Amino acid sequence: MALLVLYRSLAIVQPRKSIRIDGQSGGADRIFISPDPLGSGGSGTKRSRDEQGSDIGERENTRIQDIRKWIGAPDPSTNFVAACNKMTEGTGLWLVNDVNFEEWKNQGGLFWLQGKAGSGKTFLCTTAITTLKDFGKSFGKPVFYFYFDSLDSSGSKTKYEGLVASLLSQIGTHSRYDHTDVESLYKDNEQGHTKAPAHAMKTTIQDTLKKCPKTQATYIFLDAMDECRTDNQFQVKNLIQDLLTLQNIHIFVTSRHSSLGLEEEIQAELLEKADGQIRWVDCQLTSLQELGTKKAIQKALKTLPKTIEDIYAYALDKIPEEHRDEAECLLQWILFSYRPLKIKNAAEVLAIDLEKQEVNNYRDDLSESNLHKIISSTIIVIAGGEYDEKNVQLAHPSVKEFLIRSKSGHSNKIYHKVKVESVEMAHEKFPLTWYAVHYWARHVEKVEDLDGKMTKLVMTLLKFENNFLNRILCWDKPNHYASKCISSETSDSALYHTCARRMGVGVIVRLLVDAGADVNAQLKGGEFGNAEFGNALQAAAAAYGENKGIVKLLVDAGADVNAQGGKFGNALEAAAAAYRGNEGIVKLLMDAGADVNAQGG
Template sequence: MDPFSALGVAASIIACIQLSQSLLKKLGPSAHRSQDLKLILRTMMQFRKAYETLKEYAELDESEEIRLATFRQVEEPLKECKDIIDNVVERLEKNSFLKQWVTGSAWDRKLQKCMSRLNEVRLLLDMAMQSDQLWFSVVDQAKEEKRRALLQWLSKTDPSTNHQAARKACMRGTGEWLLRNLEYRRWKENPRSFLWLQGLPGAGKTVLCSTVVEDVQDFCSSDSGHLVAFYYFSFSDSQKQNTTNFLRSILAQMIKQSNKAFHTAAPLYNDTDDPELQLHALKAMLRAIIAAHGYVFIVADALDECPRATATQDERQLVSETLEEIISWKLDSLHLMITSRKIADLESMIHGIPGVVTVFIQNDHVDADTRLYVASELQKDKKLRSWPPGIRTEIETTLERGANGMFRWVSCQLEMLRSCITPAQVRSCLKTLPETLYSTYERMLAEIDKKHIDMVITALKWLVIAERPLRLDELAEAVALGLEPGADFDIDNRLPDLTDILRVLGSLVAVEVSLPRRFYWLRSEYDSDSDSEFELDSVCHVSDAATTGNSDNPYYSPIVRLAHFSVREYLMSTLPKPWSTDHFNEADLHDFAAIACLNYIKLIMSHNSMFDDLYYYARSYWRVHVQKCKNHDRANSAKFITFLSEFRLTGGRPLERLLSSPITPTSSNSRLCSGQFCRSWAKCRDGYCSSGSTSGLGRSRPSTFRDHQ
């Protein structure tokens, strides 16, 4: 037993508090100096808080010697405090005190002396604590360093960007049906509950998930012992598709919310590179934190966007098994909710978990929300509200009838209606609306001007296969490489106005918050031995200006992604499309991206150019694309193998480690990703392009790097 507990101060304080509360409850407000009894209660509660803070400080350091030194500083004041509190308890328990209290005689003088002496001893205790203030400061610093290290280890992805995008898409009044749903209310209130929200593609599950997050955050806001953590799995970001990052993220959120969560998780922190040990440590942390808190809400969206079985593992299966294990802990404080489509493999996994309750997003629920959404769009959109009332009524009626529970379908039809310029065109469009999402996407592609089709196919290939969301300037540069990524680069393929690609792609893509381009390529030092780049999630935390970046500013570029998971599924499907689908399968797309990345690196090096828009992505992810197509049929990859054989890997690692049969690399481009070019470039970067002009293939840059760091 630690020396603080051995003194028994905490037990005495609790006894005094409980007795005071009991007296006040039984006797009620008295006309005779009731404030004195309340003063005892208030003083005891304040003293208890100070005592627990002192004990917490002492327990932060693992050194027994330091803990004992801290105890000796305050031992005598604490002993006297305990004696005084015990006297107060003894006096409160006496019948004579109750008689005096009820009959209204003079307030007990012994209690007055006790409270006066307690205040004096508290001053001595404060002085003892202040004399060791420097040590407490050191402990605070050590505690903060531990917290920072733990959060840095955990914070690999940032789901708040997805949450903010979903809240922006949410319209006031929608989703209320779910908050009133009986099963949802039971999930929120009942211990050890697991809810699965199912819906069709495009039914608005992500927006509903964000509504749930806001609701439970409001529910937990009044109690620091309650925790809320959320996660959005994302088809457009490979870092948001795995179990480890899911656990890391929800743990990081909990630790930020609660000191108790930090103290619970810190002893279990294990900074290891072994994936199995990492997963074990993360689960142990989560179990301990859930057990230590009253209510813990975990909300996970789009479980179906986890990839299915690959050559290495089935991530969707692993997430499902992890959820099953979390439920098997049988912790009453846990409230777990997931959302997804109803798909066979996921249904067989989740339905095997005991206690799961399923809520289906019914068409009538969504229809009410789509009516609100359409009415709002017709009111706030300048083009749509210009139509006569009769036309607007026809639009509302037709879209409500054809929605079939799909918000996404309604959004796409409104976008097509915006292109109409006469009432006749509107009525014609309403009569020929596509019935499904896939047929909607087919029409969108069919209506693209033929002279833009190569650019569109190139852009869609990149958006489907990119390992992380691409900035607009990165996507535009990738499009300039063309459909033949190994071909010579033509500078005339670059877009003078980058937003032209967005206008051509239309509703197939979505644009998110602008991010500062300079954090990707302006650096005071370049680590030539590192293969990492500035990750998107870390950039989001670098500057608040990132959330308000001006798209007209050359140093800001918005994030572009496919508008919905259903767009990716349509593009990867075998359904008829306005162009050949021969190369829209995952293995071929990784071939395409790997060759494009390598060719772009060679391009930048051969022109002795500054790092341009796509360089950091190419340098960081070309190897990932190679690894993901290494089991592809080599007979169909001859061009890729020939191209790749010209290069050697970073650090001189042989290609045989990535590809299934040996390839002998040549030395013609041995500088690729070796760091040699990076070091030589770093020496002259401050004098490079000093006039602000374009050299070689690089875009116009500022006069020096330091001017904008």
């Protein structure tokens, strides 16, 4: 005897309607149960010529077989046939004749059958599949199914990946459905030479079903969901919920009562201890999903961390020793980078060898799953960014607060010194070059107390060794390979260009001045050069943004406020001509003796 539960909402754990139907196995019309799963579309099942359609050529058939072989889905027909062979005639007809089943068959939605172990749920599911297949042949309504099986030797029938692979193999290659999406996935994975991840297979299933005509009903049967791995059941339920948002979808699920009971146990425990903290609940669910057995989940429920801080501390403690340096490096970048860290650049970050001061030639494949092997999804998540590129970011603002407060980020003293021989090589082998060029000075500025090592690093960067920095500083110019970039290799040109940068560079200017840079050095250049402002003071006065501190530093160091040259003629004209006018700088220059009547450029 099984308990029949008919759901009409997406809230799987809160059914609208619960009906117990007493055992009605006898007295029903005879039903023929065929052991041949025609039309299932499953891997290894043979379709009839009529079902495939006479217009499908041999070449396309071969292509479809190649795609099915590539997907490599577990074959659910073996479970179907095994159940058919054990059943007697008339088994389960009371279910398919029930008004609730008939309503679901015609209207769609979710039909969830629950019962104790050994109550015949698999036989009832198999009867329903057979009935719908006969119905589908007459009215053109495809039927797909999957049996979770804890006795499966390969283990694939206990996993979410096995389910989506099977459904993709059945739905994506069925003669009544568009094959475009599954063929596209096949091509995207090097014509079947690489495996597709589960999320990509799920998306392909959804995209294929979205292309169905509104009148095209799709029936999906999932038997014994309680035999799915515990840590995969959330994904299965999410798949069910997402599929139910599509039109004309009919989903039939069977499971034991205990599966739902565990979910209710989790719900009750979390609600009792949450104290209104949604983030705390979210973190606990993420952690519980990583556990593989009911026993482990129940044990974890008894030892839940009491606060969000405890959760974060536990997640950091769980980072494997082999990944701790990588995790620290990634967290530093995520915490303090002025730009979001793209997932493709995360590999570049980890390729930096600080001990050897070079970029490794190899790159690890940092997929989303691999990143979460380094740092838990409680701490970081992968989110969409600009131009469909994915970014690695902190899972919640509270994570940043925790890391900063606990000094896990080790302050803003982040630096990566890398030996690079040319701009071309840097850009090809080290895509973070652009970020380094534009933001390194801002990171230095954030350091409150430069130690000897940091000072030495900054001065090394400013030496124009091998003319590298000279060229890299011109990188953002339209003609960054032009020969008209400044050619001097002295600290004077470094001072000039540093002042011209449109970012806070006070610390660097101070270091250069202390190192003996000439604050009154006049540099030549023009529209296509990199010394259009003539001298450091004019460059600082003209720069967009509030550069008053740098201008004052130069004036205090003896810069001539009336020095002539460059695009604007003098610093006062440069400040006045700046975007929106640098009024504070104008006043500072006038107080320092700037001649308001001096001829401009």
